[in-house]
Amino acid sequence: xxxxxxxALGEISDIALPDGKTLAAADILxxxxxxxxxxxxxLEVADAGAAKALAPVxxxxxxxxxxxxxxxxxxxxxxxxxxxxxxxxxxxxPSLKIGRHPTAQxxxxxxxxxxxxxxxxxxKGGVGKSTLTSNLAVALARAGRKVGLLDADIYGPSxxxxxxxxxxxxxxxxQRIEPLKAHGVTMMSIGLxxxxxxxxxxxxxxxxxxxxxxxxxxxxxxxxxxLIDLPPGTGDVQLSLCQKAAVTGAIIVSTPQDVALLDxxxxxxxxxxxxxxxxxxxxxxxxxxxxxxxxxxxxxxHGGVAEDAxxxxxxxxxxxxxxxxxxxxxxxxxxxxxxxxxxxxxYARLADRLIKGGLA
Ligand SMILES: Nc1ncnc2c1ncn2[C@@H]1O[C@H](COP(=O)(O)OP(=O)(O)OP(=O)(O)O)[C@@H](O)[C@H]1O
Numbered sequence: 001x002x003x004x005x006x007x008a009l010g011e012i013s014d015i016a017l018p019d020g021k022t023l024a025a026a027d028i029l030x031x032x033x034x035x036x037x038x039x040x041x042x043l044e045v046a047d048a049g050a051a052k053a054l055a056p057v058x059x060x061x062x063x064x065x066x067x068x069x070x071x072x073x074x075x076x077x078x079x080x081x082x083x084x085x086x087x088x089x090x091x092x093x094p095s096l097k098i099g100r101h102p103t104a105q106x107x108x109x110x111x112x113x114x115x116x117x118x119x120x121x122x123x124k125g126g127v128g129k130s131t132l133t134s135n136l137a138v139a140l141a142r143a144g145r146k147v148g149l150l151d152a153d154i155y156g157p158s159x160x161x162x163x164x165x166x167x168x169x170x171x172x173x174x175q176r177i178e179p180l181k182a183h184g185v186t187m188m189s190i191g192l193x194x195x196x197x198x199x200x201x202x203x204x205x206x207x208x209x210x211x212x213x214x215x216x217x218x219x220x221x222x223x224x225x226x227l228i229d230l231p232p233g234t235g236d237v238q239l240s241l242c243q244k245a246a247v248t249g250a251i252i253v254s255t256p257q258d259v260a261l262l263d264x265x266x267x268x269x270x271x272x273x274x275x276x277x278x279x280x281x282x283x284x285x286x287x288x289x290x291x292x293x294x295x296x297x298x299x300x301x302h303g304g305v306a307e308d309a310x311x312x313x314x315x316x317x318x319x320x321x322x323x324x325x326x327x328x329x330x331x332x333x334x335x336x337x338x339x340x341x342x343x344x345x346x347y348a349r350l351a352d353r354l355i356k357g358g359l360a
Contacts, residue, residue, distance in 0.1 A: 002070025005034040011068060012061045015091040017051050020271045023061070035233050035263065036124050037072035038325040039065050040155065042236075052286065075155065108246045111215050114148065114223045116359050118279065119241060120270070123263025125232035128284035129253045132320065132328050134162040134228040135337040137345075139182035139351035141227060142337070145360045148179070148226040149187040150214055152241065154207065155231045157191030164333020168192060170217075177218045183338055188218050215245050225360035233263075234270040244275040248280035248359065251317065256304035258285055264305070268312065279359065280315035281305050284320040 002010075009032050023029055043058065045051045057154040062074045105218035111117060122129040130153065137149040151159035160166055163182040169192055170178045179188040190210065202338075220226065228247075231237050241247060251272045254264035264281065271278050283305035288297045299322060309316035320326070321344050328337035337347040354360045 001039075003034070003068045005032065006035050007033075007348050008039055008065060008068060008071065009319070011064050015057055015060050015064070017057055017164045023057065030236070033233055033235055034071070036259070037070055038075060039073070040075045040077070040233075040235070043079045052088065077155075089290070108244060109216070110246045111220060111226060114220055114226045116224070117226045117228065117245055118273075118354075118359060119228045119230055119238070119247050119250040119255060119276070121230045121238065121250050121267050122253045122260075123234070123265070123267040124254070124260045127232070127253055127255045127260055128320070128326075129232065130158045130162060130229050131254050131326060131335075132282060132284055133227050134159060134330065135320075135326075135335045135347040136350055136354075137163075137185045137187075137227050138183050138335045138337040139347040140227075140354065140360050143348070143351050143355060143360075144215065145224040145351075145355065146222060147185045147360070148151045148220050149185050150218075150226060150228045150230050151189035151191060151233045152214065152237055154190050154210075154237060159187060159189045159190045159229055161333060162330045162335060163187055164191075165192070168296050175217075177213075179218050179220065182333075183262060183335065184219060186223065188214060188216065208244060211237065211240050212244050225354070234267055238267075238270060239274065241280055242271070242276045247276050248275040251279050251282060253282045253284050253299045254305050254308075255285045256298070256302055257300045258304070261304055261308055262298075265308070265312075278314055279357075280317040281309045282317050283319040285286055286319035288322040291324075318346065320346050320350075 013022060014024045017023065017026050019026075027042045029040040030044055031038070045054060047278070058076050061076065065071050065074045072289060078169070120129055120133045132150075135148065137147050138145045147161070149159060151157045163185065165180045165187065167181045169180055169188065172178065179186045180192070228241065230241070252264050252267055254260045268278050283303075285300050286298075287301050287302055289295070290297070306316040307320070314317070323336075323345060326336050326343060329339075337344050351360070
């Protein structure tokens with residue numbers, strides 16, 4: 001039987017730190033999750049020196065976790081800010097260093113000029129959430145909407161690759177960040193603000209600050225809709241986002257497999273708890289049509305997401321087939337929704353539903 005999150009957590013809690021305290025007693029472990037065989041957590045440290053000293057602890061935690069049945073991957077993120085970020089005083093110019101502590105704000109805030117903010121989430125990783133987000137953004141732009149795309153997947157920001165952009169966004173006045181433009185979409189990714197060699201090293205408050213900056217310091221301009229590509233699962237980013245931004249609603253992407261659906265239900269449950277309306281579910285990798293003989297196969301099953309949506313009384317927004325061209329187009333930085341054909345039409349239908357629903 002696979003381990004539970006609690007068992008995995010217990011397995012590493014007694015690892016000794018350089019100062020003699022155990023990992024549990026030192027209170028530096030944050031956002032511990034176990035999802036689909038992947039353990040992810042954050043070790044909160046004061047600076048780069050402390051992070052270096054924790055390297056043996058990290059190695060030992062990794063070793064112990066990987067020895068557990070059902071754990072295939074361990075992703076550890078260390079907080080090691082270059083300098084201690086000072087809390088900005090009132091009237092300070094906003095810092096362009098992404099990943100600062102959050103500034104105080106009263107409840108979830110709208111993003112000026114942005115009509116609706118839609119979070120795209122999934123329970124399980126790899127179900128195609130980022131692919132769906134980039135294609136939906138392009139389809140909405142093709143339908144004449146002003147679309148923004150914020151890639152908030154701190155563990156694996158893939159939108160720069162999928163949308164074919166690179167380079168660090170400019171800040172001509174040193175205060176505001178200029179987003180990039182790709183395929184008619186205004187976009188910004190947490191990945192564009194980090195050097196490639198820079199590990200993402202944020203704890204809860206730093207993460208909140210970074211998200212706040214990406215929402216409020218970026219010149220988004222007038223947008224009908226801002227799509228936010230979330231990391232998979234139910235972690236700190238989802239929590240921070242729903243606390244910091246007036247999110248109009250969330251769309252959940254799942255493949256039809258039972259295991260993915262189980263995780264999708266958890267994600268829905270989390271959004272319900274955060275009082276963020278779930279706008280509907282999308283089934284990705286729904287069916288596969290053999291390009292040679294036209295035979296339709298259902299590699300991950302079919303219809304499971306629609307059925308779950310019905311059971312939970314949530315809208316089913318549509319299904320996207322499993323197609324090689326979707327992956328190839330994503331890898332090439334030109335989402336398939338830019339072209340013509342059945343697959344592009346499937347994304348266009350999804351976009352149309354959002355537009356007809358008054359969300360874009
Ligand atoms: N409908 C599809 N048909 C074919 N390939 C797809 C489809 N959707 C996604 N993919 C491919 O599956 C892989 C995972 O997709 P993607 O990165 O969008 O998933 P994700 O849920 O955002 O993953 P992560 O959890 O890592 O953020 C990518 O290589 C992508 O090109």
